[in-house]
Each structure stands twice: as C-alpha cells, then as structure tokens.
Amino acid sequence: MTGNPEINGERLLERLDRFAEIGATAGGGVNRQALTELDRKARLLLAELAEARGFGVFQDPAANLFIRRRGKDEKAPPLLIGSHLDSQPSGGRFDGALGTLSAFEVLESLEDAGVETQRPVEVVAWTNEEGCRFAPGCMGSSAFSAGEIPLAWSDMAATDGARFGDELKATIASLPQAAMRDLGFPAYAYLELHIEQGPSLEKEDIPIGIVTGIQGTRWLEVTVSGQTAHAGTTALNYRRDPLRAMIATLNGLYASIMPQDERARFTVGRIAVEPGAINAIPQTALCTIDIRHPDSSEIERLSAAVEQVFSDRAGAERCQVALRQTFDMPPANFPQKVLEVLGRAAVKGGLATTRMLSGAFHDALFVNRVAPAAMIFVPCRDGLSHNEAEYTAPRHVVSGARMLLLSTIEILETEV
C-alpha cells in the first residue's frame, strides 16, 4: 500500500457536529429515527459528501446506503466498514453516527493519501438498526445477511402510524443518485466502530475495546397464576399468591446467576400484577426476563434452570406457571483471524486495548453470518447510551477512527 493515510480528527469532529444537527433535540441529543424525513436528510448529506470526493453511491432494496471507493480489482468483494445513521427518539449523537462517519473519514483519509487498495472499500449505513420506530432492530443488516426482506415487514405500522413499505419506498426514492444494487452480495469482511454503551472502558481507562463477540440473548415472559383474595381476611394457608411465588423465585435467580458467572446477564425489566389493587392478593403476576451469555449451551442451561425453579416454587404456592420465549438470538463470535488483525493494528498504532464482549446487538451480529466481522468499541461517559446525554470525548473519537483506519489497512493486507 502506498501513501501514509492519517485520520483528520478535526474533520471528523466537524462531521459529527454537522450530522448531529439533523434531528437535534433540545436536550443535546438526536431524534433521527429510521426512514423519517430526517433519516433521508442524513443519507442525502452523506451521499453529497461522497460525491464531492468522487466516491460511488449505492443503495439496496432495504435502503442500506453504500459509499464505494474503488479498488484495483473492481470485481473483488469489497471490505465493508460502517454502522448506522438512525437514532433513538431520545438518542445521542454518537450511537451509530460515530461508526458511520469514522468509516467515511477512513475513506477520505485513504483518498487524501492517494492510497490504492486492491479491493474496493465501502462505507455502509445500515437501515433501522435501532428498531424503535419499526421493530425489530438491525433490519437493514439482517435483510442483507438473509438476502431478502421479510414479507411481514411491508404492512408493519410504525409507532407513529406510518406503514413500513411506504416509508421504505419513499426513503429509496429520496436519493435517486444512489444506484440500486442487489440485496446481499459477497463481502470480504466487515468492521464496525461503535461506542461501548457500557461503563467498562471508561472505568478501566482503556481507549479501545476489541470486541470478541456478541452475547446471545434470550427473552422470556413468565406468568404465575394464583387466586386473588382479600388482603385482610385471608390467612396464609388459604393464600395462593402468585407474586409471592414469583418474588421468591426471582430472588434466588438474582442471587445465583450473575454472582456465579461474570459472563452471564440476568435482568428483570418488567413486572405486572393483576388486579393490582393494594388490598388484593394478586391473581396473576407477570415478569420479563432477559438472559445473556456468550455461550449458547449456557443460555440453554440458564433458561431451563429458570423454568425449573419457577415450576417448583409456583407448585409450592399452589400456583400455575406459563413461560414463553419471546426472543432468541444465538451468540455471535467474531472470527479469530479478524481479532488478530485488530490486535496487530492496535500495536502498530500504539493503542491500548482490551478484549471484551458486546452486550448489545449490533449490525455486526448479522453481517458476521455472511462475512468475517468484528467490532471496535470506544468509551462513552458513564456508559450512557440511548440517552441525550450520551458522550464520547474527542480524543476517544479520534482514537477510534485511527483504530478503524489501521484495522482497515491491516485487514486489506491479510487474508481473512
């Protein structure tokens, strides 16, 4: 590789500010939800910046946006680097935008240095990663990896009432300069830079996380049913209290799962009680459970254990249990070869790193199914994300982009 590309930190930070204006909220964050006018505005801005540098602009039927810098071998599967541009309703300015704009900065740095690459390198902005306006999340990357858009998505209504099929069509139509390409194509590899959305890097004061994989996730919904009765008149032996059973069960699970395994995550996010009157012994108690682990056999074991203890405890209280799985995402492990590429890149760049798991979903989870992938994390203040106060310091932004550039160069020179 000729040339000595370097990240232009100022340019990147200015780009972040510029995109943060699109959907800026009073609280200092961003509300730029998928497939809205604002999402289209951001896509347009990126396309214009691309055209100004002579990069190719493409989109696919899922409105994924691709910015292509040519390689010597135009037939070679491209290296993809990127993230997403859509945000949460009360989102921050870094979640997704950091990775996408850093990737674009990588392209510009290569261009500035006159670097010729064998392969093409493409920036990708995946459609609807957040999944808040239309569920589920990671729509663009999952459609890309599956090679198709599920039929069921078309008629789906947004939280604001709009129809997915119409919004998708309008979004594609809003960027006529983006040539249409097939949904799904061979890619050499995929690298994504993202804020950690957790507190570890900040607390350990390490600028770069090399993400080894994404935890598997399983969501359960548990309903325990007993018998409602009067809180005052009903003695203990006459009670069939589903909430009592549920609380005893959850207490045991809280006390065992995470304390015994630092890689496990067990969270109860919601409890609903019926009838929900202060003076009524509950009739039913419902809770949601979020289980995560990088090891799929552990997810199976934990789910089975949860089901067993609920069953035992409910039985002891003469209650019934109904348990259903509402979501299941197997773990994704990024290929060793790619992790080694990142490791070498960090050494070359003098960047301190730590290996870590991602607890959150990312587009990389899906792209990893069809191309070798990995992620790079940077610290975010207090681990805060999905929050207008989300913040990553400029030095961490620049380190992250440097790491992405170095990793891009390293992975183009390796066989992965």
Next chain:
Amino acid sequence: MTGNPEINGERLLERLDRFAEIGATAGGGVNRQALTELDRKARLLLAELAEARGFGVFQDPAANLFIRRRGKDEKAPPLLIGSHLDSQPSGGRFDGALGTLSAFEVLESLEDAGVETQRPVEVVAWTNEEGCRFAPGCMGSSAFSAGEIPLAWSDMAATDGARFGDELKATIASLPQAAMRDLGFPAYAYLELHIEQGPSLEKEDIPIGIVTGIQGTRWLEVTVSGQTAHAGTTALNYRRDPLRAMIATLNGLYASIMPQDERARFTVGRIAVEPGAINAIPQTALCTIDIRHPDSSEIERLSAAVEQVFSDRAGAERCQVALRQTFDMPPANFPQKVLEVLGRAAVKGGLATTRMLSGAFHDALFVNRVAPAAMIFVPCRDGLSHNEAEYTAPRHVVSGARMLLLSTIEILETEV
C-alpha cells in the same frame, strides 16, 4: 318483651332476590354503586317496604337511610342494626344487602309478633361503604361517627366523572318521603350482620362468627430508585438495580411476617417498574404494602421493620428508598359486653359460633367509635367476595338473620 318473634326465611330470601335485580349483572352479581340511580332505586324500595309496615323513614345529610320502629320510650337512643346497600362494580348480591335486609326482616319479625320494645329499633343503610365509585369507603358511617361531612368530599370526582356533592344532593332529593335528621346522634348500640368475605367459617363448617374486632390496617407505598442501564452490557458490580433490592426485601418480609404471626397480614398487591422495558435494568421500582394486625403496637413494629429492611437492602444495592404511608386505620375492638350479648344469643338459638377477627373494613368500625358495636359473620362460598360469584347458602342466610334477631332481643334486654 312480649310475643315470640321469628325470622321469616322465605320472606328474607325473596327480598334478597328482589334487591339483587336492582343493578343485576349478566354474571349473576350486582353493580349498584353508591349514589347512582340504582342506589336510589334500592333506597326507594326499602322506604316503600318500610312505609307498608308503618315504620318511619329518615335520612341524614350524608344520605344514610334509617327505618325506625318505635319504642315505648321514643326519647331513648335507638338500637341500630343494618349494613349498606351499595355494591362493587362486579359485586355480589350479599355484600351489604344481606345485613341491611336481615335487619329489616328483624323489624318485620318484631312487628309480626307484636313485640313492644322499650327503645326504638332502627335499620340503617350506610352510604357508600364500598368506596369504589367515590373513595374512601365507609363514607356514611364515618361521617355519622364524626358528626360532619369533610369539605373535601364535595368536589371529589367519581371514577365516572360525576361530582360527589351533586350526586349526594340528588340522592337525598330522590327520596322526599325520608324526613331529614341531624348527622350523628346518640345510639344505644349497633349490630351488623355481614358475609365473612373470607374462607374460615366455610372451611371450619361453623354457621356464625362472633367478630371481636377489626384489624388495624396500614398501607405503605415504597419506591426504590437506582439507575437504568442496558441489560446486556452492564456487569453486576456496575448495577444499581432497584427491583433486585425490592425483590430481596419483599422475599424476606414474605418469609417472616405471616409465618411468624397468624394474626398478621402482609400483602403486596401492586408492583410498577420504570422504564419497564425487557432489556433495561430498572430505574425505579414501586410497590404497595398492605399490613394488618389487631394490635396497634404490632402495626407500628411491622411498619418500622419494613422501613428498616428496605433501607438496609436498598443501601446495599446503592439505591435510594422513599416510603410513604397512604392509609392508616387503627384496630377496632368491639366491647366485651356486646360480645357477651352475642354469645348468649347464640346459645339461646342453638347456634354454633366461633370468635374471629374481621380482616376487612366495615361500617361497624366507625360506629364503634360512638356506640357499642359488634358484627356477626356468616360463611360465604370459597370466601369469595367483591366478585359476581359471591354466594351464601340460604340456610346460612337464615341462621344469620336468626342470630341478628336473637342478638337484637338480647341486647335490648341488657345494659351495654
């Protein structure tokens, strides 16, 4: 006392059926909420039945309805017997109506037998015992015992939007034949027959409960605050999970309070979690606690213990606790002399009885503050109440009414 009064079981059962038609629900229950048209209809029917027997019909400014059978000494404070006529929205046909119509049957039995009593005997139907349409409950009896209607009630809006002051006025105006009397007056004593609303009498197969008092009740609302964070990314040592803290605390309280004291009641009726998303560690968790005990010092001790363990446990999870008392009703103990009257009446009637506490509030709780009072319970199937399937068998209805009659006679012949 001359004459040999006897309950006319058929007449009473027919009356119960007749009143059950006023607000009858498809499920076989009654929706005859306080101060509605249906409540007025029931009052009117009772007034007409009274007039047909030559009894006096009175009401007070709280719309409490009184049916008076004269005594030899018209100046003597009357014996009051009765209950309420209003129901829950999905209520049963016995809750309140049993006591009120049995009391009216007692008057009619005395009249049929030509019994002359020294004192007047009055049937009372207290306004808004249920407290569902307008809160709180026991409005009529609490206003009677306080001698005044709280100013704040007037502008209170019902669950259906109606204004209390307007509905009260309309209810009073709907029965012009009921002469107005002062709110609160000296009463000799008060006896109330009611369904148990619990399962004990049925399970122990005893037809009559002599109620020694009403448990004290204290309601608490506890909010534990922590910090919301991502369920996937946040390791245990970074969590400040208020729900975890709450569940650990409640589990300990469930396991200790009621198992250690069969007179105590501890119930969690409601839990609410924010943000309440399956993949978010909670920010806040709120629960309601209903504590009951016949001993007021125990209520104090239990409340203090609840506050203490919540504080300790929340602190251990690095969360905050806010606890507030939303309701406090001290225990009521019915006077020994009245309990002895009931005991003698049962012996005379050949009725098996057991002494018991009431876990639910009743008008007798308030009347007991101004006149010696007591309650008589009869079994209800499965202990079910506040439910359209509420049911008391005819033989228990009749035993209850007999017990009320015998107790009426006994208390008139005693000095209490």
